[in-house]
């Protein structure tokens with residue numbers, strides 16, 4: 001009997017071991033939907049409710065012509081709040097590929113006055129400005145090393161009458177060695193991933209990391225060809241699928257040199273990976289050898305693509321500015337001893353972003369999290385409370401001049417808060433606390449009077465009781481408002497007779513700390529950059 005159980009257990013375990021995906025995280029979220037389904041690529045999409053507690057789901061109106069994939073037929077829309085965030089547990093120090101998809105449907109419909117334009121953030125970093133009037137679904141992709149236990153993907157309002165939305169999110173963990181040639185402190189914003197000579201776009205399951213490789217038809221004067229053998233390239237750090245190594249592009253002329261130009265880029269720094277594999281079993285008299293030039297400089301030892309296997313090269317390089325954007329240009333020159341033209345099998349191109357943020361002061365984040373545990377009304381706020389600059393949670397203000405933002409105000413008027421105030425004295429940079437018009441009870445905690453920068457404390461219209469602590473009454477720097485707390489004893493009153501009310505010398509709450517970003521928005525999207533092939 002026990003043997004049979006053990007056998008069953010082993011079978012079950014075996015089954016699970018076989019069916020569990022080999023990647024730590026392979027999560028595909030269909031925003032605004034409840035169910036789960038598997039698409040034509042065998043990618044399983046799940047509903048988004050476990051990952052967000054705000055917004056509402058919406059069915060996307062048809063855009064007319066061709067039907068879109070199911071994950072675009074619903075979306076989550078955010079009529080309230082400045083910023084709304086998904087939170088996805090992944091773990092610190094993981095290299096991930098993150099995608100956010102958008103599809104608005106028929107944006108030329110006269111009923112919808114304007115197609116929403118809004119901001120996209122991840123982990124407190126700016127990701128892009130989403131302008132959603134596009135005929136087809138589109139996405140933003142970033143590859144980076146996580147700095148927090150959970151990934152946040154936020155959409156944020158930039159115009160009062162535009163409601164942000166999102167259609168789908170993908171989080172895929174990569175092997176740590178992948179994209180390890182890039183500086184780990186910077187995000188890599190996807191620009192291009194090209195399978196030269198390929199005849200179709202491929203993604204999962206051909207690429208187990210679901211990288212989307214676009215096919216590239218040949219160009220005038222160029223030839224594409226397919227390898228005559230299998231290619232084993234499992235040792236390459238970036239794990240390209242064999243499929244994209246199988247084909248390549250080259251100049252039909254024997255001189256063979258060529259260049260690639262990517263224009264309309266928005267960043268000054270690029271991270272590029274080239275993949276090479278010899279297509280033919282060359283005889284002893286033939287040699288294929290070439291070098292890559294970036295910005296006029298020979299930056300590679302002669303490249304000799306191996307047969308039956310592959311090699312890859314990564315480069316971080318500067319773009320060149322021109323009126324309207326930046327270009328990245330790569331030249332492939334045959335070396336003098338080469339009898340065959342340079343070839344290129346595949347390429348990945350990323351814009352290097354600004355350094356990844358370490359987030360708001362961690363001590364303050366922990367206190368806010370404690371406040372969220374204490375007051376249920378605050379629970380469905382996630383993402384970084386202050387970052388990016390200019391996009392704090394609705395109920396906080398933050399310092400913006402420091403590298404690590406800190407909380408300078410709690411604006412919790414009319415939040416329906418109940419119960420007694422917990423100790424949040426660790427928010428030691430608070431200048432303003434507005435807790436008016438709630439149902440807070442118990443004694444006023446004395447730490448409030450010791451907050452070194454506090455100059456405005458509004459406790460009006462709650463149910464506080466007992467004596468006002470001397471730390472508050474003795475603090476000359478503080479404007480204290482405590483009217484409308486019937487059980488509160490006035491300062492210097494010997495006995496509490498419930499008949500007093502607070503003196504109110506309430507100036508208008510200041511918004512001077514309101515964080516208005518002075519940073520220029522970094523617009524990094526899939527702006528289709530035109531690829532120019534030039535042969536020599």
Ligand SMILES: *[C@@H]1O[C@H](CO)[C@@H](O)[C@H](O)[C@H]1NC(C)=O
Pocket residue numbers: 040041042205
């Ligand atoms: C999807 O998975 C099923 C079963 O595992 C398999 O039969 C099918 O070929 C797969 N489809 C694709 C497009 O890979």
Ligand SMILES: *[C@@H]1O[C@H](CO)[C@@H](O)[C@H](O)[C@H]1NC(C)=O
Pocket residue numbers: 053054055080376377379380
């Ligand atoms: C936030 O959570 C509270 C309590 O869970 C809920 O009542 C409220 O509707 C939520 N707010 C939003 C905007 O989803």
Ligand SMILES: *[C@@H]1O[C@H](CO)[C@@H](O)[C@H](O)[C@H]1NC(C)=O
Pocket residue numbers: 063105106107108133134135136
């Ligand atoms: C909106 O209309 C313009 C002009 O008629 C057209 O070019 C564009 O493709 C349309 N966009 C969508 C998303 O339908």
Ligand SMILES: *[C@@H]1O[C@H](CO)[C@@H](O)[C@H](O)[C@H]1NC(C)=O
Pocket residue numbers: 177178179180181237238312313314315
């Ligand atoms: C990237 O290039 C550098 C310098 O050529 C090399 O040392 C490194 O191994 C490469 N890394 C990857 C992941 O390809």
Ligand SMILES: *[C@@H]1O[C@H](CO)[C@@H](O)[C@H](O)[C@H]1NC(C)=O
Pocket residue numbers: 220221222252253535536
């Ligand atoms: C190939 O070489 C021929 C002769 O030199 C030249 O006329 C032609 O323009 C070249 N083709 C390309 C694409 O450079």
Ligand SMILES: *[C@@H]1O[C@H](CO)[C@@H](O)[C@H](O)[C@H]1NC(C)=O
Pocket residue numbers: 261262263264320321322326327329530532
């Ligand atoms: C950049 O690309 C654009 C568009 O292809 C082109 O007009 C321009 O001359 C290029 N500038 C430089 C400096 O390469």
Ligand SMILES: *[C@@H]1O[C@H](CO)[C@@H](O)[C@H](O)[C@H]1NC(C)=O
Pocket residue numbers: 263264324528529530
């Ligand atoms: C570059 O972008 C501008 C505006 O964004 C557009 O008008 C132009 O056609 C684009 N050029 C190329 C070569 O894609």
Ligand SMILES: *[C@@H]1O[C@H](CO)[C@@H](O)[C@H](O)[C@H]1NC(C)=O
Pocket residue numbers: 283285286
């Ligand atoms: C080597 O291969 C090339 C074409 O692949 C052919 O033209 C040439 O004659 C071959 N040379 C010898 C010595 O086999």
Ligand SMILES: *[C@@H]1O[C@H](CO)[C@@H](O)[C@H](O)[C@H]1NC(C)=O
Pocket residue numbers: 316317318
């Ligand atoms: C790129 O530009 C920066 C600053 O302009 C410079 O310090 C760096 O050396 C350049 N890198 C390359 C590879 O040219």
Ligand SMILES: *[C@@H]1O[C@H](CO)[C@@H](O)[C@H](O)[C@H]1NC(C)=O
Pocket residue numbers: 290291298299300301302333334335336
């Ligand atoms: C580029 O430089 C390498 C040495 O770093 C040299 O071996 C190679 O021949 C050069 N390439 C060309 C096309 O001159």
Ligand SMILES: *[C@@H]1O[C@H](CO)[C@@H](O)[C@H](O)[C@H]1NC(C)=O
Pocket residue numbers: 452474475476477
């Ligand atoms: C009031 O502010 C001044 C200057 O900002 C400071 O020196 C003093 O300690 C503050 N007093 C209290 C009671 O916090």
Ligand SMILES: *[C@@H]1O[C@H](CO)[C@@H](O)[C@H](O)[C@H]1NC(C)=O
Pocket residue numbers: 483484499500501502503504
């Ligand atoms: C204080 O209470 C008295 C009556 O109890 C009322 O007339 C007065 O307006 C109150 N003052 C304030 C500031 O609430």
